[in-house]
Amino acid sequence: MVIALRKTWNVLGAVYFTAILFLMLFIDLVAGFLSLRSHPNLFRPLNDIRFFEWANTYGAGNLSDTAWFFVLLILLLLLSINTFVCTTNRVFALCYNRSYFTSRIRFALRFSPHIMHYAFLVILLGYLSSYLLASNYTNNILIPGKNVQIPESDCRVRLESLDIQYYEGDRLLFLKKRAIDLKAVLLFMIDESVIQRKIVSVNRPVWFKGFSVHVKDFAPKTKGSKRQPYINLNIKRDPGMKFYFTGTLIFVVGLFMYMYQWFFVRVKKGATV
Amino acid sequence: MLFTPDIFYLAAFLYVLSWVAALSGRQRVCLLFFVAGLGANLLSAICRYSNTWPLLPMFQGPFFLPLCIGILSLGTVFKKKAESIYLFSLICFLALIAVFFPGDFYLPFLQSATVFSHAFFLLGMIAKACFFIASIHGGLQLWIKYRSAKVSKKPDSTKDSALTTRWIVWGFASWTLSMFCGEIWSYLGWGSPVIWDDASIMITMAMWFYYAFFLHLHLFRTWSPETRYYFAILGAILVLIFNFYSEMGKFQRLDFQWL
Numbered sequence: 001m002v003i004a005l006r007k008t009w010n011v012l013g014a015v016y017f018t019a020i021l022f023l024m025l026f027i028d029l030v031a032g033f034l035s036l037r038s039h040p041n042l043f044r045p046l047n048d049i050r051f052f053e054w055a056n057t058y059g060a061g062n063l064s065d066t067a068w069f070f071v072l073l074i075l076l077l078l079l080s081i082n083t084f085v086c087t088t089n090r091v092f093a094l095c096y097n098r099s100y101f102t103s104r105i106r107f108a109l110r111f112s113p114h115i116m117h118y119a120f121l122v123i124l125l126g127y128l129s130s131y132l133l134a135s136n137y138t139n140n141i142l143i144p145g146k147n148v149q150i151p152e153s154d155c156r157v158r159l160e161s162l163d164i165q166y167y168e169g170d171r172l173l174f175l176k177k178r179a180i181d182l183k184a185v186l187l188f189m190i191d192e193s194v195i196q197r198k199i200v201s202v203n204r205p206v207w208f209k210g211f212s213v214h215v216k217d218f219a220p221k222t223k224g225s226k227r228q229p230y231i232n233l234n235i236k237r238d239p240g241m242k243f244y245f246t247g248t249l250i251f252v253v254g255l256f257m258y259m260y261q262w263f264f265v266r267v268k269k270g271a272t273v
Numbered sequence: 274m275l276f277t278p279d280i281f282y283l284a285a286f287l288y289v290l291s292w293v294a295a296l297s298g299r300q301r302v303c304l305l306f307f308v309a310g311l312g313a314n315l316l317s318a319i320c321r322y323s324n325t326w327p328l329l330p331m332f333q334g335p336f337f338l339p340l341c342i343g344i345l346s347l348g349t350v351f352k353k354k355a356e357s358i359y360l361f362s363l364i365c366f367l368a369l370i371a372v373f374f375p376g377d378f379y380l381p382f383l384q385s386a387t388v389f390s391h392a393f394f395l396l397g398m399i400a401k402a403c404f405f406i407a408s409i410h411g412g413l414q415l416w417i418k419y420r421s422a423k424v425s426k427k428p429d430s431t432k433d434s435a436l437t438t439r440w441i442v443w444g445f446a447s448w449t450l451s452m453f454c455g456e457i458w459s460y461l462g463w464g465s466p467v468i469w470d471d472a473s474i475m476i477t478m479a480m481w482f483y484y485a486f487f488l489h490l491h492l493f494r495t496w497s498p499e500t501r502y503y504f505a506i507l508g509a510i511l512v513l514i515f516n517f518y519s520e521m522g523k524f525q526r527l528d529f530q531w532l
Contacts, residue, residue, distance in 0.1 A: 015492045022486035029479035033515065036472035043469040127466070136464070172325065174380050181386070203387045203461045214464035236464045244466055248453050255446055262442060 013085030021079045028075060031068040039065045048138050051131040080124055087117040109261040115254030122247030130240025138216065140233040147189070150211060150235060155195070157213070160185040162231055166223040177223040184231050186213065200233070212236050277320055281336055284313035285368040288339065292361040307343070307350060307361065314340040314368075321377070328381035329390045334398060334520040335371035339364045341402035349406075356413045363405060367517075376522030384462035389454045396451035397477075401512055403444030404484070408509030411437045411502035418499065434498030437505050438491070445484045452477060476515040483508055 011017065036043055042058050042065055059066045091114050094107075101107035137151045147158035163183040167175040181201060188196040188208050198206040198213075205214040217232035219225070287310030294303035318337055321330045346360045384390070414437065455477075456466045467474060487504050490496050 015489065018489055019486055019493070022482050022489065025482040026479050026486065029475050029482065030515070033472050033475040033479065036469070036475055040470060040472070046467075046469040047463070047465055130466070171323065172328075175328075180383070202383045203458075205461060205464065212464060214462075216463075234464050238464075241460070241466075244456070245460075248456065252450070252453065255449060259442075259446055262439075 009085060012081055013089050014082075015086065017082050018079070018086060021075055021082060025072070025075050025079065028068050028071050032072060035065050035068055042066060043069075046131075048136050050134065076124060080121055083117050083121055087114050090114060106261075106265060109257055109265055112254050112257035112261055115257065116251050119247045119249075119251035119254055122250060123244050124247075126240040126242070126244025126247055128240065129243060130238050134236065134238040134240060136238075137235040140235055141230055142233065143228060143230045147187075150188075150208075152237070153209065153211070154190055155209065156189045157208075157233075157235075158187040158189060159231055160187050160197070162218070162229050164218065164220070164229070179218070179221045182215070182218055182231075184215070184218070200231075210237055212238065212241070279317075280313050280320065281317035281368075282372060284310050284317055284339070285365075285372045286310075287313055288361070288365045288368045292365040295358050295361045303361070304350065310364075310368075311340065311343045311347075314343065325381050327386045328383070329385035329394055330377070331379040331381050331385075332376040332520045332522070334394070334401075335367065335375070335517065336377065337395075337398045338401055338405075338517070339368045339371070341398045342367070342405055345399070345402050346406055355417075356409050359409045359413060360406070363409060370517075370521065373524055374521040375525060376520050384458075387458055387461060389458035389461065392454040393451050393458055396447045396454060397516075400444045400447035400451055401516060403440045403447060404505075404512050405509050407437050407440035407444065408506045410440060411505035415499065415502045415506075434501055437498075437501060438488075441484060441487055441505060441508075445481075445488060448477075448481055448484065452481060473516070473519055476519070480508075480512060480516060483511060 039062070042062055045058055046054050055070075059069065091111070094110055094114070098107060101110075135152065140148045140157075142148060142157070142159035144159050144162055147156045149156050161184070163185075164179050165181045165183075166177055167180040168177070170176075184200050186198050186200055186206065187194045188198065196208060198208065200206045200213055200215055202215050205212045207213075212235075214234045214236065215231060216234045219230055220227040287306050291303045291306035291310055294300075294306055314336075318340055321333050321336060324330070342360065342364055346357075349360065350357045414434070455474075459468050460466050487501070487508060490501055490504065
């Protein structure tokens, strides 16, 4: 039993398995690229709805064009298992050989690829929880003075004011008298009492009680336009967000450690580590 | 004409001259034209940026890529290494593609006004440049090996294989950072780390896995440096087909209105 488990463990962590998975992922993503180019409408709903909702509708209904996506998930699952097993084996081996290292820094830097590998797993976990659990409430249109209920909560959000900045310069001809930025003051309220006052803008979402609020659209976009000023908000609760950004940060730390090791601390052949 | 993006025409012309000079063995003239071409290309890139800043210049990668390759390979070119001629050829080829297949008529959108979109673009350019340089280096090593085999000499391929890998490592690091910047930009702009409207995200991820595969090749002791060279060359061809091609426009004849 133990031998069988050990064999399975070794097969799952084999580097040849990694290589095969990488190549299969490459081929699958190229297929995905071609499919997404010719059928963008099939995948666009993934921006707004959860994975299972998409899989049961768009995914299952157009299997010939979406099969690559399901294959991608299987391959990523296998790669995650492979990465975990392989990295864990190597971390244990490295710790076991600690006495061979004369320098603590060199020893610590040797962990850099493993840090990246574990970070990769955290990122994938983040994406998985995001696509399985995130709630996305799109098209919350607000005009100044009006409010909308934040779904799944007792809070409301009101648009206090909307200040759109228009481009007046001569350098950006395509943007002349068109909106270049906006400042929307949002009031987060429970009943009629204001809990928080925040400013949301393009590329500057705000966070409130686990929700993030993003600007999707606004009007008027041209100076002098008679359109009713409004802002269209996407309200999102994404439990995976913290994971994938934490994973990203850890990956970057590991990457810089690796680059530092590669270029400045590499051991010459025959020298002690 | 000097302070417009059209100065890229001059840059491409100077690149062609440097290539011709290199072919005819005039090193100094070649370097002179090459540095002048780089200067003109840099000016063109600055103009393109200033015409859209703080927004991102959309689909202008082909105009920036020869500049990135040129700057990164300055050391090689000035040391008069053997691959210089191939680098000149590549830069010429890419510059001429940008001249005849420009895709720079798309207007930037407001979500691109963030430091992360610019980092995504520029790091992606640096990564592509590194991959192309690695492929040139790998190709040359294969050629040297082929020539050596004919005269029964054995070249030291280990050291050169490390150089190819080094360029790929730099490229992979830039590519990864570019993807992470894209992830943050996507979240800030649209609230999701992946935007399913843009197919290019898939191919960016595909190439990331391809080069991750390349970087794991050293774990197979049986795989020779030659295999790495082949994979480096194939990688550059794939980047050219999938990542570079998507930024190209339709064929356009030269427009001399700016003269």
